[in-house]
Amino acid sequence: AQTVTQSQPEMSVQEAETVTLSCTYDTSESDYYLFWYKQPPSRQMILVIRQEAYKQQNATENRFSVNFQKAAKSFSLKISDSQLGDAAMYFCAYRSAEYGGSQGNLIFGKGTKLSVKP
């Protein structure tokens, strides 16, 4: 079975600084998707960034980027120029590509609570 591990329960960053959230996963599959989701106090799940395992290039979305190391099964999230609105719970998630594009549930890590200091 696949597992996702986030080893940092809490992280803190100064506004405008950069922070990296760690995520490792375990799988025997070769094709899968990885995601970072943000959950603010409203508890609405918001997609931050996604990575297809077959793509070697690291995904980037504005201030958010990932360091995807497939061999090491590592998928860290870097937030640059941190803003107060970035404060939230961040969940790393895995989804198998076995069932095609629209099938398959997400497997979540335990989350990292990010605080941003003004």
Added chain:
Amino acid sequence: GAVVSQHPSRVICKSGTSVKIECRSLDFQATTMFWYRQFPKQSLMLMATSNEGSKATYEQGVEKDKFLINHASLTLSTLTVTSAHPEDSSFYICSANPGTEAFFGQGTRLTVV
């Protein structure tokens, strides 16, 4: 992006009663929807996979008779918590995947008193 709407956002019910939570895909058809449960300060745990026109698939440890799932159309799945008890109090979230990305409902905070 795609929209998944979940209602109600909050519900308080008495112990022993049943509560129905609706999850709708507003701008796409969803043959499969997922129901997650999230305890305070914890992660999302998959409860069941809802399949349109067929029985839901429940994760190990989830009581089928307590958490009834109906996926009668391509845009609506419902989760009914039957004979609710205080330990069923939690945050319930549904999701669907129109493509590779999962979209989530707003979640339902259930409090059983």
